[in-house]
Amino acid sequence: MNMPGFPVVRPRRLRQSAALRRLVAETQLNVSQLVLPLFARAGKKLRHEIGSMPGVFQLSPDEIVREAAAAHAAGVPAVLLFGIPDKKDIKASGAYAKNGIVQQVTRLLKKELPSLLVITDVCLCEYMEHGHCGIVHDGKILNDPSLKLLARTAASHAEAGADIVAPSDMMDGRVRAIRAELDNEGFADTPIMSYAAKFASAFYGPFREAAESTPKFGDRRSYQMDAANANEALRETALDIAEGADMVMVKPALAYLDIIHRVKQEFGLPTAAYAVSGEYAMVKAAAAKGWIDERAVTLESLLAMRRAGADILITYAAVDVAKWLR
Ligand code: PBG
Numbered sequence: 001m002n003m004p005g006f007p008v009v010r011p012r013r014l015r016q017s018a019a020l021r022r023l024v025a026e027t028q029l030n031v032s033q034l035v036l037p038l039f040a041r042a043g044k045k046l047r048h049e050i051g052s053m054p055g056v057f058q059l060s061p062d063e064i065v066r067e068a069a070a071a072h073a074a075g076v077p078a079v080l081l082f083g084i085p086d087k088k089d090i091k092a093s094g095a096y097a098k099n100g101i102v103q104q105v106t107r108l109l110k111k112e113l114p115s116l117l118v119i120t121d122v123c124l125c126e127y128m129e130h131g132h133c134g135i136v137h138d139g140k141i142l143n144d145p146s147l148k149l150l151a152r153t154a155a156s157h158a159e160a161g162a163d164i165v166a167p168s169d170m171m172d173g174r175v176r177a178i179r180a181e182l183d184n185e186g187f188a189d190t191p192i193m194s195y196a197a198k199f200a201s202a203f204y205g206p207f208r209e210a211a212e213s214t215p216k217f218g219d220r221r222s223y224q225m226d227a228a229n230a231n232e233a234l235r236e237t238a239l240d241i242a243e244g245a246d247m248v249m250v251k252p253a254l255a256y257l258d259i260i261h262r263v264k265q266e267f268g269l270p271t272a273a274y275a276v277s278g279e280y281a282m283v284k285a286a287a288a289k290g291w292i293d294e295r296a297v298t299l300e301s302l303l304a305m306r307r308a309g310a311d312i313l314i315t316y317a318a319v320d321v322a323k324w325l326r
Contacts, residue, residue: 029321047059053210078118084212106157120157146171150167173243175194196233203255203276280317295320
């Protein structure tokens with residue numbers, strides 16, 4: 001290419017004013033892209049703050065409605081629900097109980113705030129005594145027997161009114177199993193947002209305090225992906241799409257921008273980036289020390305996810321971001 005250079009070309013010409021920079025901005029952050037994760041547990045007037053996630057709480061159903069209403073009023077279009085059950089067991093009964101915590105809260109939210117999208121996290125770890133995302137036998141996390149429970153969980157969420165179900169367990173074949181169960185139970189129109197490329201990540205540390213889902217033995221490396229692998233992330237995503245995923249997710253976000261980029265380029269599906277608990281905690285901690293500008297760092301990080309190709313941004317800072325974008 002025969003391009004003219006300096007002094008004919010001066011890229012700084014387009015950076016002279018805020019209005020000019022805005023005019024030529026290639027990427028936009030918009031409140032319509034935000035999803036706020038929420039943690040539900042039984043009780044009344046319960047707001048238990050997560051030590052490592054300032055501003056994030058375990059909330060009782062009444063408080064979830066308040067929190068969700070405030071988020072919705074700020075312009076956040078969707079929440080992602082996690083549940084902390086009263087009792088855990090070795091078959092994750094609480095995950096698919098008709099009146100489980102996520103099912104209850106979903107019904108309540110759809111009644112009180114019908115235009116707020118409710119996305120439910122479909123996983124077993126919060127409901128398992130051992131904290132793993134599947135059935136455990138002889139110290140192994142079993143794949144195929146776990147699929148039935150995951151499918152039942154997703155169908156019970158759809159039955160409660162969930163707008164989107166989001167499986168995060170990383171068992172092979174779960175999207176297919178969930179799609180089949182949803183279709184069987186009369187929920188052919190319920191979309192699946194699969195955690196398609198979910199890495200075994202140290203960035204989930206604070207979440208496990210929030211969701212009380214730390215594995216009691218071992219780790220999640222036999223089902224979640226190895227941080228070294230990008231080609232495999234594309235394969236995982238292709239499989240989920242073939243099994244019927246309507247949207248895909250990459251998680252964590254900031255340390256995996258290359259994966260977001262490749263997934264979006266390769267498949268073009270609506271792609272979500274999950275800025276996970278550790279990403280949030282690091283910003284909060286550094287900001288509390290006065291070491292970084294919380295607002296600027298948060299907005300820049302989310303913009304980077306958009307630039308990489310993310311359409312949907314799942315972030316614990318969604319409400320602040322919505323206010324900052326006003
Ligand atoms: C459950 C699940 C996890 C997260 C989302 N769903 C934890 C894990 O896999 O250990 C992490 C979210 C976060 O760190 O913000 N399987």
